[in-house]
Structures are given as structure tokens and as C-alpha cells.
Amino acid sequence: MSENFRSIETKFLDKTNRISFKYNGKKYYGYKGDTLASALLSNGVHLIGRSFKYHRPRGIMTCGSEEPNAIVQIGGNGSFTEPNVRATEQEIYEGLEASSQNCWPSVEFDIGGINNLISPVIPAGFYYKTFMWPKKLWYSLYEPAIRLSAGLGKSPTQPDPELYDHNHLHCDVLIVGGGISGIIAASISADNGNNTVLIDDKNSLGGSTIYQNDENFKINDEISSTWLDKKIKELKKKQNLTIKHRTSVAAFHGYNYLLARESLADHKSLDERLNKLRQRLWKIRAKKVILATGAIERPLIFNNNDRPGVMLANSVKKYIDFFGVKCGNKNIIFTNNDSAYETAISLNKKGIEVVVIDIRKNSSSTLVQTTKDAGIKIYWNHAIVNTSGYRRIKSIQIMEMSEDGTNVVGKKTSLLCDSLSISGGWTPMVHLFTQSGGKLKFRDADQVFLPNTVISDQISIGSCNGDFELDDVIKNTISECKNFLSASVIDYDLLKVSCPKQKESKNIWLLPNNKPLGKTKPFLDFQNDSTAKDIKLAMREGFKSIEHVKRYTTTGMGTDQGKLANMHALGIISETAGVKMGSLGTTTFRPPYTPLTFGTIVGRNVGTFFDITRKTPMHDWHKDHKAQFENVGQWKRAWYYPKDGENMYQAVQRESKAARESAGILDASTLGKIDIKGTDASEFLNRVYTNAWSKLGISKCRYGLMLNEDGMVYDDGVTTRLGENHYLMTTTTGGAANVLSKLEDYLQTEWPELDVWLTSVTDHFATASICGPNSKNILKKLFPNLDFNDENFPHMSFKNAEMDGINCRIMRISFTGEHSYEINIESKYGKSLWEKCMDAGKEFNITPYGTETMHLLRAEKGFIIVGQDTDGTMTPIDLQMDWIVSKKKYDFIGKRSLYRSDTMREDRKQLVGLLTDNPKEILEEGAQIVKNEKKQPIEMLGHVTSSYFSPNLNKSIALAVVKNGKKLKGQKLLVPMKDKTINVTVSDFIFFDSKNERLNA
Amino acid sequence: MKNNYSIISLIKNSFTYHENWQQAWRDPEPKKEYEAVIVGGGGHGLATAFYLAKKHNMKNIAVVEKGWIGGGNTGRNTTIIRSNYLWDASAGLYDHALKLWENLSQEINYNVMFSQRGVMNLAHNLQDVRDLKRRTHANRLNGIDAVWLSTEEVKKFCPIINTSPDIRYPVLGGTLQRRAGTARHDAVAWGYARGADAMGVDIIQNCEVKGIKRNGDTVEGIETTKGFIKTKKIGVVAAGHSSVIANMAGIRLPLESKPLQALVSEPVKPIIDTVVMSNAVHAYVSQSDKGELVIGAGTDAYVSYTQRGSHDIVEGTLKAILELYPIFSRMKMLRQWGGIVDICPDASPIISKTNIKGLYFNCGWGTGGFKATPGSGDLFAHTIANNEPHKLNAAFNLNRFVSGDLVDEHGAAAVAH
Amino acid sequence: MFIINCPFCGERDQSEFSAGGEAHIVRPKQPTELSDDEWADFLFMRKNIKGIQFERWNHAHGCRKWFNVIRDTSNDKIHAVYKMGEKPPSI
16 A cells, blocks of 8 residues: 555545546546546656656646646546546546556656667757758658657547537626636626636635635635635626636737636546537637736756656645645755745644755745744755656755856755655746737846737736735735726725745756766756757857747647746846846747647537538428438439439439430429519619510510629529519539628629629429420420410520419429420429429329439530639630620629629630540549640640430530630540540530420420 | 768757857848848748859848848748649649759758648539539549548548538638648748858848949949948848838839738647648637647738737637538637738739849748749849749740739639648 | 728628729720730739738628728738729728
């Protein structure tokens, strides 16, 4: 049985709820409320992982989100696995499995540790300087080796069994951080009638004050933690206030838009979590934001400052005062400021051995006096020059500092220890402030960056605003909040606060050593193994800006994003270059504040909900009849209807023969439909289409081609004149939304004088298109009262009709070249319409056909599909559709662009037909076309845009765009494939019924 | 001559604790006059200077950079390098660059970690299939090593992709260019800077251009925050800020500068060993040599110089990533950032003379400039030195917007970038 | 993510809107009389200003109305909105 390091009573854990968990395969126990770090420390476990580059053993350094070392894989190998989880934040749950990362075969003995031995040869940026010769080894050896050593934890390999959610939140005041200043702010805000939200990333409020038992800190004559505890209880009863625990603000964007991750299940056992919400992303718009995000302690930078057992002093205090865990039996505290003395006092009170090493010469703080009174040994004006202990710190060596503090002098003294607490002062957490666009200022006195100007409605309070002493925190929080919230109700005006004041401070970014820097390893970025040496090397090599140094040395690029390292990197740069730190600026603080799970960012929008699926009213019928579907934009369109084991080719051959021989039916509901009304509707169409519209008779239909302003074909479709001032435009399926937007744009911004109103009616109507020689017979059955005589109901005309008392619109239009009708009916009757058509057509072998057959049939007729036969570089002239481009009209969208030097070129790529010399051979769509494949470079003349085997012609046909194609008719060209070359002849692009006789057949 | 970088030099320097390494580049004050000044110290600008000095013997030149070199899009992009473009002009340009990439580390004695791990482009609908096949055929005939992969072959090449036919937009196949891959972006800027500096090029950081001095239609020099610099040739390679410089010279460009975002995950052990791009669902992903998943997001539709975009774009991108790689749901985003990309209407760049004598622009790279860095620098250097474009960049002139002879990668192919 | 004050609907999230580029580029009334250069200028050339820009937005997922916005592209601060056809307010 290992020693129990939890010897101290604490009210913050539920001692009745003992929890077992596994770490590296071994079973341990902790209590409900423990983090993995506190639970491991209570079992005497310090060694957690191996560092990225040198594979040095590393332990727990902190108690929060700034942790660089203690990151583990949790959830075993199953679907719950998660890499790079901070042990300092992960709460334990029954059955939790955690393991060390970046080590093999084990964290105790890691082969990668060899990197530490060759570390002299691999300084920062070494990889830029080597692995270049011989070149071929880069691919076969060097790069694979670099890649192999990449990464820390392991990616999951199974889909995520948990769910995520999004929620929007609007509030008057958002307070980020539930420490003492956040609690006071929340209380003031709520008391003044603001709809207030308080967000805190821990499972309980109170920050570091809630476990502050030091009698030097008093509020209204009570110990500060006691006072705060009462305030939190009061807070929970307040109106207008929502408190969110385990919620971490990830990003603070402009316009007070914040993202916060609420963890709902990460602290629960796996069997409680299956198919439940794991995390929720709150998308917050706050009228006002109060940042009370606190400060984190800085480490000290000295030789071998990275061993397991080296921890931040204030974290050691939290482990003992909050979690009741001692981090060692022989504690040494190494500091440059007074706050670490609180840790010394705490440890001493619990009877734990502690000595203090202080780089300062003295301090008159009451904390120091209390420490002295307790009989704790203090080594003033000393610095640590080395440490020992491979898997856990065993001892340190200290030396006296020289008079000016730039060197160490005298004899080395060795001190034994199993825990070293370090404190280099405090860094305000200004991440969110700067993310929002705020600029920082530098305070020389204690070398901190603080919020300066802001561009949105927000303030920072407490230690993130540079107030480190309790009385300042409280006084300034109250006054700032009163001012910011124009608050009148204040309970706090008469608070009496007493606390120790920091008197002497001394900041040395890189502590002096008796050895040359080159022989030491003073770590800054513990995860990425960058040292003060690396910073200096980078500067020597000309990397002067902080961004360059960061990138060259990888400082601050680990999973902690440099929360501990960045200030020291800046400090060392400023000391080395002899420039003021304030003038250096910082690296950019980028969201998220702590790493944010992809699943949380995506929320419910996964799987079925990835994108909406648009289905026609007849969708279920198609599905019941075994249709295969094609995605067209967001629509599902029936692609083909295989029968009795047919493949697509066979089905399409059958469908297209049936359509030409008797009758076929297509679901055309997905085509975009825009209802156009107004006295200027005709003029509007004149301007948006290339052809003329004024003379289109009522009840007549016309095909239109729409260009972009650059002259290239944009969309096409048939428009019907329903009345004097009323048209129905159809668009391509994929283009519908864009066409409407574009038309609205012109209407509202360029031609506001036009009386035209556009309404999208795509979803309002279902469309069944019946084609083939028997189409008329079927229509007659469906609409027995309607006159289908070709003279009264000719091609390109429209009639209103009724089916069982339901209004229908029938357009006699054709995309197949066959005699053909499109029946439009209100969507809810779409399926009935379809079924009636099928019934009526039964005797004519009416055959449902999908988009593939539709494509084939129209290709036989040489009708283009915008987006397939055009690609944004084709003009109507290129498509040999000169007939549709009005020469008379003064203007239409894109007209001017047709008269530029390049668009007028005679030898542009033009639409042609292609016939393969072997009529059985089908060209591949996308295949390139050449004249000569021997001459290098091969000149590509164009490509195959559409290609099919036509059962009606019994040969392969293709549409293509070919350079100067208009003039190449009859010429032989080549289609070079990977393994063969196909001989083709340029033909007319109308392959079938070029006289349009079948339209009236 | 600078120290040569090699394993030998690393070992040698380890004996002196690496205290004798020289500066990779000097930090000079600007001279009064240069033969040419390159505005913009990103990868393209530094490469331009490098090739001007190396191939055109123009050594009395300077690169002026308002911030720190490589701090713009060079250091912010997802480092995808490929040359499988549709049009001959684009294919010629990008494959020229790719060939330079293949020897770049040796050429500049700086390991840019060019990793030819292949780039796959996925097809998600039938038109994607046509477009990608069309491009693959064109690539093959242009001597570019792109091949078409069936869905099964996609799965085999990158097993973690969800190729189930049941997903919203199933993978219907894809293309693969094996010579394509990624490189270490910072190293490209630093390596070119070091190489150019060694030939005498002055790299002047923290020097912002404030004005362009013209005499009639001829340039005379630039006003900067470090004073006036006289020169007869100004090559502007200012990416998102191209229009700002153009406005100083009194000309307008067909550009809009928009936010483009990218993000990385926390580092993990190797899980994806190629680059996968999907335009239809908009998800680009690769894994860096540190182990981070590097994910390219889309552009916002509005002009902004803030280097920040909207959250919707990031959310949309990760949505697509999880559609294709459901196993990444529990991975965590470590860092997200934005750059400013200058986009041309035809999504192709401008490497061109202007109506003003001595003023040259290299811009409009949109979201895809990194891959072209060496080629862009080489061809721009040629254009500046000879006052005439090289045949490989002749099509990328400014006049194409007047004549209509666009290089429309945007409209032409499902996957422009 | 901005908040845009639609002149017809009031303050709404940016995600409801779509951006339409530089404002006050009037489509020439007589395109045929323009030179190729002048037409290219209308079609493609943009000020692309860093700073105060006049631009068009559409409340695409709302009232579908187009309107103008004055925004500083260097910090994304919106200074004013005004309807199509109205004179820009002075800021």
C-alpha cells in the first residue's frame, strides 16, 4: 500500500463518495470532486508524462487550464477515448481510465528519452538546418522518423458515442469568472435588475479565495473564505441571475459575441453517458461583458526546473487547502514575491516540513513575518542553480545571488526535497480581452500586460485587470461595476478589508547560474521543451520579433498555448535585446482559450443533420419503387429506377426507349420556380434574359437564357406568361436560390423603378412531366374536359385545368424532344397527381424515368444542361445559341461583355457533337479532346461534357466543347485516354429528330 | 559567406553551445536608392528577391516589410502544395512551382520540409465527378501526375475517410496527385530571406510603405516609415494589402480582400498521412509534422482587413470535417486564426506589369498562394528584370479583365482551390 | 460576427445577412457606349478600401431587402446603415 498523501480534512470533497479509477493500468482511489491530478497526488503519483521533444519525465505543475505537463489520454482505447486531457481539470469518475502519453514502452522507462542525450545537437530549429542530404533520405528516412515522433496522445479511431448541443443566450450582463470579483460583480449586476449570467469553469464558485484560510486576509472581520462562502449562498438565491458551472468561455468575438463550452457529462461515469449530451456550446450575445478571469502564477526559469515534483506554489496551496492533498513531505518553496509565503504558511499549519528560498534580499510583508514567526527557514537572496531526481525531484542546489542579482556567488548548498514549489509572480489572463479586439498596456512595476483600450461594451475586473491584493480587488471591482452598470443598489460600500500588501518585488526572467547557459536546461515551455537557450539562439540568428521567436522555438505552441511560457519568452527577449518589454508587444491571443472539442463546435449538425435534405412530394413513391437517388444541390432526385437487378446502364436504356416509344414520366418538382408579377414584368424579363419577351402572348411559354454580367451563361429555363402582368419562371434545380437572389438584387438596386414582384414558389408546386407519343392520350384521360387539340394547345403553351377539383397548370413544353406536358399542382397533391398519372398511363406502359434518362434524352436533342455542358466560361454564342441572343434589344444582363475582344474571338471553345468511330464505344465525360497527341506540349482543344449510349440511335453520342468547333464539323479528332486513344468525328450536336417532328407526333 | 547548414555544422556548433551561429539575415537600415524594391516580405516577395539576385544578377535590391517577414498569409496558411489545375496556364504556373519545391531545400540550404504525401480531391456529386475527371485528363496530358481514384481506392489511400454510401454527400471518388503535399510555411520565408540576404539583398522589416512617388507614368520611389527610397522598379507583393498599395499609386485592381480562416487541433500521433480536400462539403485536412490536424476553413463574403472571420465559417468547416471523419469528433481545436486573402474574380493570380512604368504587381492569389511561392517568385523576378512576363505568367496579366480572356479556375472547376 | 441593424427589421445577427460588395457602383445606363476598359472597370475593378467602406448587404434570411452599410474594414465597426437610393449619412 502506497502512502496516503491526503492527510488533511477538506469540506470541498465528498468523503462518503469514494471513487476508483485506473492510471496506467493500476487501480487508485479518490473522492467525488477530485481532479485526476489531485487524486493522483493523493496517491503519491507525480510522474505523468513525457515531454514532446526530449521525452523528459514530467509531473503535475498546476491545478488548472494552464497545465503544460500533466496531460493524459483518458477513456481507454474505446470510443470514449480522448487525447491530451489536462489531469488538472478532469474530474474523476468511477471507472475512469487514464494513461500517460508520448512514451514507449512506459512512462517510467521511455526509449524516446534518448533524445535528451542528444539534446546538445538538436537545439531550436535544428530540423531547418539538416536532413537535406542525401535528398532521397528525406523521403525514405528523415521525414518518416520526424513524423513518427509527432504528436502527444492518440486520435480516437471510432465514432463518438456522445451528443453535443448548441444553445443561444442573450443577456444584459455576462460575467466571466466566478472568483471573488466575479461574484461581487454578479451580485451588483443582478441586484440592479440586469438579466445576468455568471460563468465559471470549475464545478463550484469561489476562485482562490474560497480556500483562503489565512488569517491575514479578512473581510468585515471574517476570514475571507468564510465571508465569500456566505456571499455565494446569497448569490444562488438572487433573481435575474443564472450561474453556469463547468463552463469555460472559449472565445470572445467582436460585438460581444462569446462562445462558452458547458461540460455536462465529462465528470460522469461512462455508463451514465451513452447517447446523452456531453457538452453544450453556448452562443452568447451580451449587452455588457465583465471579465473576471483572474491571473495565473508564473514559474521561475532556472536549470532543470522541469522535474516531476516541481509545481507552482499557489497550486500546491490549492492541493492542500482545497483537496487536502500534500504534494510532498519535504517541501521547498522558491519565490520572487510574497504570495508564495501563503503556501509556506498553509503547509506549516498542517505540520508539513517547508523551507523558503527567496531571490529577494528581504520583504517586510506580514506574510513573511508570519512565516518567520512560524520558524520556517528562509534563504534570502538565493537562487536554485540545479535540481536532481529523474522521475521525481530529490534535491536542489542553491547559491547566493550577487549584489546586482545578475550572477550567483559563493558555495553551493544542497537541500533535499520531494516537492518544489515555485512562484515567479502573476500574469493577468487577458486572453479574452484581446480576442475581443482590446489592446494591452504594460505595467513596469510588476511586469504585466493589462487591458487598455476596448472597442466593445466590456470591463475587466480583479486580478485579470492587474489588482492582486484583496483590498484593491474588492474596492476596484465595486467601483468599476457601479460605474459600468450605472448601478444604484450597492450592498458593499462599507466593506472592511484587511490584507497583506506586497512591498518588495523582484523580477528576473532567467535566473543566473554558475554554469554557462549552454550547459544548463532552463525550461520555459515545458510541453514543447523550449529553453531560455533556445530563445537566445533564435535571437542570435536574427529572429527578433516575438512571433518569429515563438515560431522558431515553438514556444507557446503546445496544448497550453504558452499560458506559462509566453511572458518569460518576452522577458528574455527584452532582457537580451535590451529593449523595453512593453514595446515588444505580445503574440496574438487566439481562440479558443482552452482547446475546444470539434463535436461541441459542430453540435447537432452531424450525420442526418449535416445538411437539410430536400425531397419532392413524390419522394416516397420513388423510394417505394426502388429508385436510386442523385444529390442535386440539397435535393434528392430520382436518378434511375432499376428493375429486376438492372444496373444503371440497363435501366437507363429501358427508360429512354420507353419514353420515346410510348410514354415516360419524370418528377420535375425540383426545378426552381419564381412567380413574377407587376406591370413591368415583361420589361424585367427583357433585361434579365438574352431574348425578347414583350411580344410573348398570354398562355405562351418561352425558353430563356440568363447570363452573368460577364457574358457567361448563368441559368436557363422556360418561362410562362400566365397573364398580362404575371409570369412563372423556371430555373435549374441547383441555381434556383442564386437566380432569385440575383434578380432581387437587380430589381432592388439597379432598377427600383420597375414594378415587379418576385416570389419563390419552388416548394409550392409539384411537377410531373409526361413525354412520349402517348403523352397526349394519358393527359386526355387525366383531364377529359380539356381540349388537347394541337391547334388549341400547341407546343410552348399553357392551360389551367382541374383534377378532381384541384387547380393544375399544364405547360406543353419539352426537354426530351417528345410531345410532352408538364403538370403542376399544389405540392400537397403531388403524390396523388403522380399516382393518377401512373394509373392513367398504365395501358401505355408509362415508365418513370430519372435524371440520367432525362440527361440522355435531351442530349439526343442537343439541349444543354447549364453546369454540365457549360462551366462559367461559355457564352451563348459559344453554345451556338446565337438565335436566342437578341440583336435588337438595347441591353440585357451580360450583353456588353459579349463584345469584348476575347468573347468575340471566332475560335473560342464551342459546343459540338462527337461521334465515336466505333459506335459502341462510349466516351468518358470529362475526357479531353486533341488533334495531335504526338506533338508536345499536347494542345487540348476541349473536353467531353455529356456522353451516353443512345438506344434510340443505337450508337454512342456525346456533347463536347471544342476550340473553333463550329468550323470542325466532319473532322476527325482524338480522345486520348490513359490506356488508349479513341477516334471521334465532330458532328452536329442535334443527333435525333433535327426537324422537331416528334414534338407534335 | 554564411555558415552552411548541415548535420556537421550542427555537431560542430554543439561544442560551443550553439553560440557562434550567424544571423540568418541582417537587419539593415534602408539605403537611399535601390535598383528595385519589393514591397512585402512574405514568401512570394522574398522568393522574388532571391531569384532577382540569383538569376538576374540584381543584387542592389531591397525587400520592405511593414511587420515581420513571413507574418502574413505565408505564416497563416494550411501549406497545401499541388499543381493539378485545369487550365494550361494554371497548370504551367503551378507545376513550375512544384518542380522548384522539389529541390528547394537544397537550393536555399534550408530544410522547408517539403512533404510529398499526396493531395486527394474528393468528389461528392455527379458533376464533381465530371469536373474532377476532366481535370485529371487535362493534368495527364499536361504531364502532371494526377490520377482518378474510385471510392474504394480513396478508402484504401486514406482509410479514415467515411466512404459510406449513407452519408449526406457520399464520396463518389476522387483524384490523387502524389507529388503534391505540404511544406513548413515559416521555413520558406526564412530560407528565402537567408538566401537572398546572402547575395546582398537588404531585408528591411518594420518598414511600412506610405506612398508611391510617380513622375507622370513612371515610378520614382517609395515613401516609407523609414524614409524615402529611390528606385525605378517596384514589385508589389502585398497580398491582402495589394489594393492599399495600388490606391497609393492611383490605380484600381480587380481584387477584394476577405477573411480566410484556418485552425489546428491538438497534436496527436500520426492518423492521416496525406492531404484531403473536399470542395463540395468544404473540408481540407492534413496533419503537420508536429501532429496537429491542419484544417482550412472558408472565406467570409465581405471585405475585411481585421485578420478575423466569423465563427459560422469555422463551425461549417468542422461540420464538414466530422461528416467525412466522424472519428475526429472528440479531437479538440487548439488554435484558430484568420488571414486576409486578395481574391480575383477568376480566382487566378495577377503577375503583371501595370500602366505605370516600373510598377509591377504580384497579387490575387486568393486562398491558394502558398503552393506557388517559388514559381511566383521566379516568374515575378523575370517579369521585373525583363519588363516582360515569362511565357508561364503571360496569361496572368491585368489586361485579361478588359479583354475577357480570364483564367477561370473558379467558374471552370468544382475545385478551384 | 457582427450585429447588423437592418433598416427594415432592426438589429439581427450577421448570419442572417449576405454581403454584396462595394456600394454605389451604378450599372451603366448605356453599356454599349462604354469602352472595354470602362466596362472592365465597372465589372471588376474595386476600391477594396482598408478603412471606411460603403457596401451592400442583403437581409437574405429575413426581409430579403438590400441596403447599404458603412463599415470600417480595418476593425469591422459598423458606423451606419441606410436604404438603397438614400444618400449616405455623414459619419
